[in-house]
Amino acid sequence: MKKIILAIDSFKGCMTSEEVENAISSNLNSKEIEIHKIPMSDGGEGMLEAFISAMGGKIKEANVHDPLMRPITAPYGITSGGTAVIETAKACGLTLMTAEERNPMKASTYGVGELIIHAMHSGCRNFIIGLGGSGTSDCGAGMLRAISDSFPAEKNIKDIICNEMKNCSFTLASDVRNPLYGPEGAARIFAPQKGATENMVAELDERAKKFACESALIMGKDTSHEPGAGAAGGLGYAFLQYFHSTFRSGADLLLDLSGFDSLLDGTDLVITGEGHADAQTLMGKLPERLLRRSQRHNIPVWLIAGRVSQSNKLLSEGFQRIYSITPECMPTEKAVIPDIARENIKRWTEAHLLPIIR
Known part of the structure; x- marks a missing residue:
């Protein structure tokens, strides 16, 4: 040996x-x-440290809001090549709330949007996003609102994407392949783990369906049934629907970045x-x-x-x-x-x- x-x-x-x-x-x-x-890491807990280690980057911090909109300091990574690595759970994770506080009807992904904007101000246009461990089920609406709030001169999120974020690309690290809503959707499969009651699950699923209809009108497409749309309480959907995003197996992506296959020799x-x-x-x-x-x-x-x-x-x-x-x-x-x-x-x-x- x-x-x-x-x-x-x-x-x-x-x-x-x-x-x-x-x-x-x-x-x-x-x-x-x-x-x-x-x-x-496959995109969940420990994702930030694992990817930064593999890619040779450094950790930065940003003042953002947690799922209940309380101010926190959250870390994210920047590689030497200018790629941002964001573990979304650092801003909207289940562990940021006590068991009594967990309520996906209220929990927001706003802090994830703030991390993206902070990374953009640091010069990043390429993003690797880990989608595991969220305590939210807002379909990424909070994230989109945070981005909109950062560009008050723009009329709407579509204008921001076309004008301010047209050169941004997002790789989503996740092994979740659920659609946004329906029997296998974000609310019915994952929301009970985040504190949702049976009545909450039904309402969250209906909210997701309505949000998808509204978003389809805005962007002229519908990605709500694509594999991974239900990841992180629908945060995967927001990235697919509004941004230039592609899903990768978090495990395979990290193994590639680590040069695992060559190390096997x-x-x-x-x-x-x-x-x-x-x-x-x-x-x-x-x-x-x-x-x-x-x-x-x-x-x-x-x-x-x-x-x-x-x-x-x-x-x-x-x-x-x-x-x-x-x-x-x-x-x-x-x-x-x-x-x-x-x-x-x-x-x-x-x-x-x-x-x-x-």
Whole structure:
């Protein structure tokens, strides 16, 4: 065993991608083995840091508003080539509100628009937008309002796009493929996770349909049923409908930017993972994308997670080994405490990874 790649998604609510990878590598003797750590994100939590690391950029801060229109300072990234990297959850994320405050009838994406304008003032015209982790379901209306407010001399959003933002392009990093509204739309699938009651879901879905009709009249097209329109509570729709935007798998985009395929040369083992692995892992999530690329080079892939279910399905798809780092008897509320998670990772590393290196 000579070379290992660590490319592990964050353990959400517990440890970042970088922290998980550091916890593993710190228990390995780097003199015995070549270790490559690639911070990972599919467009959700940790997206900003992972993409800036891969692209060689820097973090900036902007004064914006959170989902409940409270002033906050939010980070975004700028690469050396002048591309802005925006993790929308930094301005409209679910974690910016307490459980009691969460209400997608009120939560706004206004702060996302403010981040875009701040990046434009910094000279950026190309944007990579991560759409995971939102606490909103406003179809991006708040974002559009913030942009409109920044150009008061222009008559409407279409004029702003044609005159002020005509050279801007947006790449949307997300693996969500839901439409804006309907049975599989943003409100019905995602709003309950953001605090919506059954009545709220119905009203939000109707609002989305109405907003799409109004937007179709403004822009002369309708993207409400395109894959990804329902991402981030319909924020994906606003980007598709109003701007020059394209969707990319967040995982594939980051792997390309990281030069992952070229790094596979001479690699003996790839270790990937996420907080909870199950059959949904195989639906285009980051570990699955890593698996497919590694399979083309006949490199074995191990999958680790805080918890694992449906392991037989995962094994049948090609993961060589699958591990849950959490002891079965340990309750989840204890397992997600970072210090305990680090101890669990150390125990797993010593029991399963060190023996194959020595």
